[in-house]
Each structure stands twice: as structure tokens, then as C-alpha cells.
Amino acid sequence: MFDISYASIKRGYGEANPWTALLAASPSGSRAILPVKRRNLRHFKIFSPEPKCVEANVTVAQYKTSSRVGRTKIGKVRVEAAHAKSPMKFLRRLATSESGNVGLIAAASVIPLLALIGGGLDMSRSYMARTQLQAACDAGALAGRRAMGTTGTYGSAEKAKADAFFDANFDSQSLNASNVWFETEANDQGQVNGTASAVVPTVVMQMFGNEDFEIEITCMAELQLANADVMFVLDTTGSMAGSRITGLREAVKDFHKTINQAVTDPNTRIRYGFVPYSMTVNAKDLFSDPDAPMQRSWFVDSAPYQSRQAQFNTPVYIATTGAPSTVNETYSTTLSSSNCNAYANNNYPSSGSNPSSSGNAPGNVTQRTYAFVSWTGGTATRKNCTRSVTTRVTTHQTKFAFTNWRYKEVELDTSNFKNGTGVNVGTSVVTATANSVINPAVTTYADQAGYYDMVTMAKRNGSGLYNVGLTSTTWNGCIEERDTDDTANWNPIPSSAYDLNLDYVPDSNETRWRPMWNQLTYNRSFRQHVDSTTNEPLAYSACPSPMKPFTEVELSSDPNDVPAWLNTYVNNLVPTGNTYHDIGMIWGGRLSSSNGPFQANVNKDDKPVSRHLLFMSDGQMEPYIWGYNAYSIESLANRVAPFNSDTTAVKNRHNSRFAAACEAVKAKGITVWVIAFGTTLSNEMKACSSDGRAYYASDTAALRNQFKFIASQVANLRLGA
Missing domain, CATH: 3.40.50.410 (von Willebrand factor, type A domain)
Structure with a gap:
């Protein structure tokens, strides 16, 4: 660059724009390069055939009006002119110049400049190394915690995974790092804590006695959970x-x-x-949930079950005996003592039974009972013979004893069962022979012939049905689907x-659930129905x-x-x-x-x-x-x-x-x-x-x-x- 002399630009140049004034002061054909700010000056380079430098005071207002220069503080504009075609001439003149002792100044500036530039370079390397070491430590800790989540422990295998991720993320070779160290441990809070360190050599600052810098960082990985x-x-x-x-x-x-x-x-x-x-599933505890209890109304009041009915179609009779009536009968002629005794026992004049019966159920049955009363009058060997006859008339009612079970799909009343209260069901019967007179206190019978499901058997026991063996059932909470x-x-x-x-x-029977009723659900060999006099086993179920x-x-x-x-x-x-x-x-x-x-x-x-x-x-x-x-x-x-x-x-x-x-x-x-x-x-x-x-x-x-x-x-x- 050429040696430059200075000359002032006069305000009277007649140019309103300072930039225009600068151009006017330069030789014809010169052009300006955009300014670069240095402290309080704005520097412009103008290339022209002859070196010239002009200097002028510039106000803020003038800077704002310039189309080339942006906002700046009040200062000066220095325009350095350089010959566009002779850069080497400028360098030769600078080297031989004695006016400013350039060599001495330049020599004195080298060391501070080198320290400044070198320090910045090494600090940049240090920052890059620290960033990479932190990223590697984080990756290792995360990998270790993830492995711990899989196994539930933090041992050598989990640490090895953490080490592998650290190694994959820290490029010690490119940094020429030494003494690289990484260690992880888990604590009682489920966190994996890591520590990493490395030594990275300096590049320039070695010349000033700073050969390397040590980096040590920590990291931690944990699980965090929102709602x-x-x-x-x-x-x-x-x-x-x-x-x-x-x-x-x-x-x-x-x-x-x-x-x-x-x-x-x-x-x-x-x-x-x-x-x-x-x-299936069990809904028992849902009914007591305070936030959203299951409603009993969400279950049907009746539903079809694979169950059975009891058929009562075997005619049997219940006897009712009327009050006895007794009369005395005297034989028409005198009898010997032996014949009188036979007559009193209904064995004279013909053989009979005592007591004697006539009639059959379901009609009336008359029973007569005979007894000796007296043998008096007449001769010593033949006397008048008197006996008593007690008559009892028994009437009969026709009833219907158990005939068989019919295993089939049956519609059952669930209105009480679904509420969780105990519900009795009919499960056993005492049978009787057809057309027999039964003991109404023992035999199971019905007033009307027909089929009775197990719930109805229990409901009507003592009223239309009698002597039904009952079993109490309570819903366990398990469901049949809708x-x-x-x-x-x-x-x-x-x-x-x-x-x-x-x-x-x-909101309807189709959309409501059904309580499982395993105590009265039976299997059968045919889909329609099966009749049997024996108790088939209940169907296998699990709740x-x-x-x-x-x-x-x-x-x-x-x-x-x-x-x-x-x-x-x-x-x-x-x-x-x-x-x-x-x-x-x-x-x-x-x-x-x-x-x-x-x-x-x-x-x-x-x-x-x-x-x-x-x-x-x-x-x-x-x-x-x-x-x-x-x-x-x-x-x-x-x-x-x-x-x-x-x-x-x-x-x-x-x-x-x-x-x-x-x-x-x-x-x-x-x-x-x-x-x-x-x-x-x-x-x-x-x-x-x-x-x-x-x-x-x-x-x-x-x-x-x-x-x-x-x-x-x-x-x-x-x-x-």
C-alpha cells in the first residue's frame, strides 16, 4: 500500500452528500468500497490511478442521508487510496521506509498478536472438546439408565452399555485427547450419575508454557413421569x-x-x-367404586341360562281321613265264646280283616275297625255277642310328584340375584311312585302339573310346590356379556x-349385562333339551x-x-x-x-x-x-x-x-x-x-x-x- 498524504475536503465543494464529495475529491474513474468500522472511524477504500487521501468531518445526519453508509456515531472518514495495478510497489516502499521505524514496530507486535490469536484458537478447541465430552457423558448415562430399566439392576452389563455409548460419542483421536475417563453409578433414587474427564493438548499456547487443558464434567440420567x-x-x-x-x-x-x-x-x-x-371378568368391586360405580340397572332383570326345569307330572295322592264314627253290632243269634271272639274280629260268619277297607284313591276309602264289646245272656255255652264298629272315611287329593329334569335354555328371573343378595334355588327333590299316597311332609310335589325352573321352585316352595330342596346362591360378580x-x-x-x-x-336388555349364575348352569348333550331323572353335573366355570x-x-x-x-x-x-x-x-x-x-x-x-x-x-x-x-x-x-x-x-x-x-x-x-x-x-x-x-x-x-x-x-x- 502506498505512502499516503492527507488533504482536507472543503465544505464548499458544493455537494450535499458527503459520499459524493469524497468521490469528487478522488481522481476520475475511482470507485468506493463499502466501509468497515474501526473504533470511531469509517474507512473507505478508493481505487484510483494516483494515491490521494482526503479527510472530512461527517455528521450523523450526513451519514443517515448517504445511500452508501449506514448509521454511525459522529466521527471521521478516512479515504485510503491505492494504486489498483501496483500492490507490490507499495510493499517495497513500506519495507524501505525510514520515516516510521516500521520494522521495529512490526517486530514488537508479533508476540502479543500471536498470543492473542493462539489463545483464541486453543480456547475454541477447549470449548469444542468440552461440548463433545458432555454429549458423550449424557449419551452414556442415558444408555445406562435405559439398560437399568430393562434389567432392574445396575451391574457390569449395564455399565458396559453406558461405556459403549460414551465411546461412540467421544472422538478422542480427532482431539488428540489423552487420559480419557468415564464412570457411571446408580443411586437409590433410580438415577444413573456419570463423570467424564479428558486432557486435550494446546496448539499455539504451548509456546507460552500452557501445554494442555484438563476437562471434567458430570452428567445424570433419570426417569421422569407426568400424570x-x-x-x-x-x-x-x-x-x-x-x-x-x-x-x-x-x-x-x-x-x-x-x-x-x-x-x-x-x-x-x-x-x-x-x-x-x-x-370372564369379575365386576364385583365396581359397584362400590366411589367415583364411577357400576349401576345395578345396567344388568338385566331376566336372562336365558343353560339350566334345567323340574317336571312335576307324576300323579300322587294326599289322603285326608275324617272323624271316626262308632256303632255297636250284636250278632243275630247266640254264639259260642270262640265264635263271638271271631265275630268281634270280623272273622265270623266269614273270614275278613280287621280293620277292613273299601274303595281306592283317588276315590274315598272307608276303613272299619272291629272290637269285642260283650258276650252275655243265653246259656252257659251260647250267649249274645256284641261288637263295636268304628268307621273312618278317607278322601284323596291328586297332586303331582317329580317326574324328571329337563335340561334346556331357560329364562330366569335375575332381579334379586343381580343385587347381590342371597337367592334360593331349587336343587333337589324327593320322588314318589305314581298313583301312590304320599307323605306330604316328605315327598316333593306340586299342586299343578308342569315345568318349574329352579328359581321358581324356590319362590313357590310352600305355595304350590312343596318339600323342595333349596340351595342359597349369591352372585360372585362375574358377568355374561351383553x-x-x-x-x-x-x-x-x-x-x-x-x-x-x-x-x-x-339402556335396553340388548345392551345390558347378565350376572353369571354358575350354581344353576348345566351342560347337556343335545342343543334343544335333554330329559333325565338324575342330577347332571354343573357346567365347568371359573370366576x-x-x-x-x-x-x-x-x-x-x-x-x-x-x-x-x-x-x-x-x-x-x-x-x-x-x-x-x-x-x-x-x-x-x-x-x-x-x-x-x-x-x-x-x-x-x-x-x-x-x-x-x-x-x-x-x-x-x-x-x-x-x-x-x-x-x-x-x-x-x-x-x-x-x-x-x-x-x-x-x-x-x-x-x-x-x-x-x-x-x-x-x-x-x-x-x-x-x-x-x-x-x-x-x-x-x-x-x-x-x-x-x-x-x-x-x-x-x-x-x-x-x-x-x-x-x-x-x-x-x-x-x-
Whole structure:
């Protein structure tokens, strides 16, 4: 750059715009470059054939009017002129110049400039290294906490996963870092804490004695959970007996412990609901729920059951004997003593009986009883003989004794049974021979011939029916489903399938549920009816533990604390019966639906909440078509599949219904998690889950770990402060 002399621009140049004045002061053909601010000056470069420099005071107002220069403080404008075609000449002149001692000044400036620039460069490297180390530490802590959620412990395997993620995210080679160190540990609050450090060499500052800088950071990963509702739909069939049900109980408790660790906000609300299922579900405890009690009116007052009727059509008689009347009879001639005795016993003059009867039921029966009165007068060997005759007349009423049982579908009165009060039913009879006179205090009989169901037998016992053997029955809470459809196509769900309508509030017999009445439900070999004089066995049935609507759990500072009610509830789960996945999923969805019959419970306090359904089973769909389940006895009632459907056909129907129920639940925004425990993870189970959230647990330990893992997913992983 050339040596520059200065000259002032006079105000009298006649140019209103200072930029124009600068251009006018420069040689013809020069052009300006946009200014760069340095302290209080604005610098412009003007390229021209001859070096010139002009200087002028510039006001703020003048800067604002300039089309080339933006706003600035009051200052000066220095215009440096340089010959556009001779940059090397300028450099040679600068090197040989003696006017400013340029060499000395330049030499003195090198070291401070080098320190300034080098320090900035190394500080930038330090910042980059720290950022990368922090990111790697965070990644490792998150990976370790995620692994801990799967296994429930934090050991060498979990630490190895944390280390692997740290290594993958920290590029020590590009930074030339040494002494890289990373360590993680878990605490009692379920957090994984990490510490990382590294030594990174400097590039420029080594010249000034600063060879490297040490970086040390910390990180922490934990679970955090907002409001959540979790519905457990649990297979409690017979195959879950023994160690499996014990493992399930512990798995639910482990789930809660994981959730308990994840909650940091005391205002967070966590609720659990439960649907234990087997061949049906149990609604017993829903009636007492204070938030959304199940209404008794949601159950029918009468329903068809696969039961039996007693036929009373055997004629029998009840005898009524009138008051006795006695008269004396004297034989017409004198009799010897022996003949008189015979006459008194109705054996003279002809052989007879004493007492004697005439007539047959149902007509009147007359009985005469004879007795000696006197033998007097006459001679010593022959005297007058007198006897008494007592007559009793017995009348008969025709009644009807038990003939046989007729096993068939029977409409039964459930109006009292559904209320949970004890209801007597007729279960046994004392038989009698046809056309016999019965003991009315012992024999079971009816005033009118006909068929009597078991409820009516008890109701009319002592009034139209007599001596019926009674059994008291009380509803255990298990249900028969409301009306459904036996179609094979469940996409879409038919409108007539009220059982799969999760939201419909009952308002008719078709939409109401039926109380299961296992004490009077019988099997039979023919669909229409079977007559038998013997007591056939009751149909096989199973009633699981009661369902529980969403119930808030108390959270504790002790991560291993389990609320008393939760501990009691899961410990009382009882394995029994066959496997019907569809009924479990239907009721899990029904109790979780924000628009259904239980919406008051689901929407309590109107809180924002995430909802989850955890479905666990240890087996495939396993219907028993001769057993009594939520759809009656399927081989007889044919509510799910048509008449003559075999076990395979019925199973396929239930699998289709299960799939439809899963889709109905997911359509409500409920996240479905599925665990197959000790059994194959079937395609039906995989399809049921939300976005592949289906898992396999080979044994009890794996089941507990899967529950903890799902809990960790329900609670979101986050980095702590």
C-alpha cells in the first residue's frame, strides 16, 4: 500500500452528500468500497490511478442521508487510496521506509498478536472438546439408565452399555485427547450419575508454557413421569398357578417401584387399574367404586341360562281321613265264646280283616275297625255277642310328584340375584311312585302339573310346590356379556355387537349385562333339551379376581415402597379357568375409555394424562366350548360362533374379536403393551400392541424385568441437572 498524504475536503465543494464529495475529491474513474468500522472511524477504500487521501468531518445526519453508509456515531472518514495495478510497489516502499521505524514496530507486535490469536484458537478447541465430552457423558448415562430399566439392576452389563455409548460419542483421536475417563453409578433414587474427564493438548499456547487443558464434567440420567393411568389386563387362568402367579405379583410391584422412582413432582398423579381375566371378568368391586360405580340397572332383570326345569307330572295322592264314627253290632243269634271272639274280629260268619277297607284313591276309602264289646245272656255255652264298629272315611287329593329334569335354555328371573343378595334355588327333590299316597311332609310335589325352573321352585316352595330342596346362591360378580354378533368379519365391528362397543351405556336388555349364575348352569348333550331323572353335573366355570377401576397410588420417598392396597390386591390374584383374551381386552378398554360408562372415573379431576394398557398372558387363546364363560356355554348358546362350530372355529372367532378389541382400544389413544410369558409371542399379540410394543418373557425373572422395562418406557428418560 502506498505512502499516503492527507488533504482536507472543503465544505464548499458544493455537494450535499458527503459520499459524493469524497468521490469528487478522488481522481476520475475511482470507485468506493463499502466501509468497515474501526473504533470511531469509517474507512473507505478508493481505487484510483494516483494515491490521494482526503479527510472530512461527517455528521450523523450526513451519514443517515448517504445511500452508501449506514448509521454511525459522529466521527471521521478516512479515504485510503491505492494504486489498483501496483500492490507490490507499495510493499517495497513500506519495507524501505525510514520515516516510521516500521520494522521495529512490526517486530514488537508479533508476540502479543500471536498470543492473542493462539489463545483464541486453543480456547475454541477447549470449548469444542468440552461440548463433545458432555454429549458423550449424557449419551452414556442415558444408555445406562435405559439398560437399568430393562434389567432392574445396575451391574457390569449395564455399565458396559453406558461405556459403549460414551465411546461412540467421544472422538478422542480427532482431539488428540489423552487420559480419557468415564464412570457411571446408580443411586437409590433410580438415577444413573456419570463423570467424564479428558486432557486435550494446546496448539499455539504451548509456546507460552500452557501445554494442555484438563476437562471434567458430570452428567445424570433419570426417569421422569407426568400424570399417567396404567390399566393392567392380566391373564389369571389356571396355567398361571404356582410360581407364575407369584412372579406376576412381584412383577406388578416392581413396575410400581420403577414408577415411584421416576416421579419427581409431588403433584404428579399415578393411577393403576386392573382387569384379571380368564373365562370372564369379575365386576364385583365396581359397584362400590366411589367415583364411577357400576349401576345395578345396567344388568338385566331376566336372562336365558343353560339350566334345567323340574317336571312335576307324576300323579300322587294326599289322603285326608275324617272323624271316626262308632256303632255297636250284636250278632243275630247266640254264639259260642270262640265264635263271638271271631265275630268281634270280623272273622265270623266269614273270614275278613280287621280293620277292613273299601274303595281306592283317588276315590274315598272307608276303613272299619272291629272290637269285642260283650258276650252275655243265653246259656252257659251260647250267649249274645256284641261288637263295636268304628268307621273312618278317607278322601284323596291328586297332586303331582317329580317326574324328571329337563335340561334346556331357560329364562330366569335375575332381579334379586343381580343385587347381590342371597337367592334360593331349587336343587333337589324327593320322588314318589305314581298313583301312590304320599307323605306330604316328605315327598316333593306340586299342586299343578308342569315345568318349574329352579328359581321358581324356590319362590313357590310352600305355595304350590312343596318339600323342595333349596340351595342359597349369591352372585360372585362375574358377568355374561351383553348381546353380540356371531359374524366372522370384525372390520368394522358390527353395530349389533354391543359387547365390543366400549362406550355404550346400557339402556335396553340388548345392551345390558347378565350376572353369571354358575350354581344353576348345566351342560347337556343335545342343543334343544335333554330329559333325565338324575342330577347332571354343573357346567365347568371359573370366576377370576375382581376388576379394579383406576385408583391413585401413594408415592413415597422410599423407592421400594409398595402401597398397602396394591400389595393386598395383587397378592389376592387367583389363577383359574381357561383363556379368553378378548374379554380381558374388552374390559381393559372399557375401564380406560374417557367416553364410556366409567368416564367419571377415567376423567376424574380433568387432568392431562397419558394412558397405557399392559396386557400379559402366558398362553394362546384357549376356549372351552363346553365350559360356562362370558358368552354362556358356547356349544349350546352359539353367541360367538354358529351352531355346530368346533373348538378351532370358536377359537378363530375369539381371536378375531380380540384383534377388533385391540384396535378399538388403540383408537382411543391408549398405548397397548403386550407381554407373552413363557409362551410364543403370537402374531395376534404382536398386532395387538402399539407400534411393536410386544415382548417375550421366558421365565419369572424375565417377566419382572419386562415389567420394569415397560415402566421405564412409560416414564420418560431425561437428563438431570
